[in-house]
Amino acid sequence: MSLPHVLLGMLAEPASGYDLKQRFEQSVRYFWYAELSQIYPALAKLEKQGLLRSKQAPSDKGPSKKIYTRTGKGKRALQEWLSDGPVLRTERLAYLTQLFFLDEIPNARRIEFMQELRDDFAQRLEELKLIERNWASEDARFPDNLPDGELVKHMTLRSGLMKYAMMVEWCEECLGRLESRQESTGHRNSRNRKVS
Amino acid sequence: MSLPHVLLGMLAEPASGYDLKQRFEQSVRYFWYAELSQIYPALAKLEKQGLLRSKQAPSDKGPSKKIYTRTGKGKRALQEWLSDGPVLRTERLAYLTQLFFLDEIPNARRIEFMQELRDDFAQRLEELKLIERNWASEDARFPDNLPDGELVKHMTLRSGLMKYAMMVEWCEECLGRLESRQESTGHRNSRNRKVS
DNA sequence: CGGCTCATGTAACACGTTACATGATTCC
DNA sequence: GGAATCATGTAACGTGTTACATGAGCCG
Missing domain, CATH: 1.10.287 (Helix Hairpins)
Structure with missing residues (x-):
């Protein structure tokens, strides 16, 4: 219900799946957590739905990356999620x-x-x-x-x-x-x- | 990772799946939520593992109930979960x-x-x-x-x-x-x- | 008889975790 | 050459949600 939207939010700046995992750890780890093995297929699905676009790009270190960019449709999907109001009472503590x-x-x-x-x-x-x-x-x-x-x-x-x-x-x-x-x-x- | 343990905790007093759903709504709904369609198979699985025992019993109103009772093994499984210390940093807000x-x-x-x-x-x-x-x-x-x-x-x-x-x-x-x-x-x- | 609550489930699908597979580059 | 990090994925399994199916008993 939410990981795709969180990814759309994090992709205000283009990034690869691996980059996104780092961003998760640095910023939203206190209230959201995701495994790489969850992020990769989620990104692929969002691309298939036309909410993201990707291109190969060389890396500073290591093998080449797949950089994802948010499309107009992707941005609108995010705004819709936010405009629908807060997602409440789904906490499990x-x-x-x-x-x-x-x-x-x-x-x-x-x-x-x-x-x-x-x-x-x-x-x-x-x-x-x-x-x-x-x-x-x-x-x-x-x-x-x-x-x-x-x-x-x-x-x-x-x-x-x-x-x-x-x-x-x-x-x-x-x-x-x-x-x-x-x-x-x-x-x-x-x-x-x-x-x- | 947790619903089975929550059910074991709630079964300090014997109850049916339907009863347990009511108990969820009355007591732990602020930090845990479960659907009936999740509770029934979870109870069946716990019984298969020998952590619960069940017997049919007539109901005040409506059809007969399947009352689950915690076994000694079930109680020990719960105590083990609690003794392992708090389950932390799994929140998703x-x-x-x-x-x-x-x-x-x-x-x-x-x-x-x-x-x-x-x-x-x-x-x-x-x-x-x-x-x-x-x-x-x-x-x-x-x-x-x-x-x-x-x-x-x-x-x-x-x-x-x-x-x-x-x-x-x-x-x-x-x-x-x-x-x-x-x-x-x-x-x-x-x-x-x-x-x- | 029709609608409500009581009561138990199944099926299909989405979400999340753990383990495994693969290979490039860098640092020692 | 070996270990660490960079980088992308798949497979198997477990958890959670939504929709559907079924039927008993109660109230009006």
């Missing part, structure tokens, strides 16, 4: 369903689970903070005078910063509740952050 | 990828998009607040003296309450930034909440 059933394992394990969650969110938060710091130092227009294309990217980044900061706090709150039960059964559990 | 490319449509449309987002998050927040209010009024142990099974459910609920409250705020912030651009091009746009 496996870690929350796990938490929902976490009473099926012993409390000490529950605490380990929440620590792992907290550490991962904290790490993502640091990664995003770094991106924001670099951006701020490299672009004088940051954050209030950005052009439209950068503004929406910054809004996306802000949502990640706010979300992960909140999730870390929430994990701490949960750990407090779990640990108070641990203590009452005679055990004691360090609250130290795991190093990864 | 379509609305954030849309936002990321939102500069491809006119600013007026961008504002409509964010209003729709905000309204949906606000609605989810109200739904969760209602659940919390009802719970608080029906259970004297709420929220600090809940048994383990309810504690993890409450932690899950809290994450939703905190998340959607934050997302509504974030949407308002984004709308402010988008509308300030709208005004500077001579248009004016009401900030009123849409009624659904």
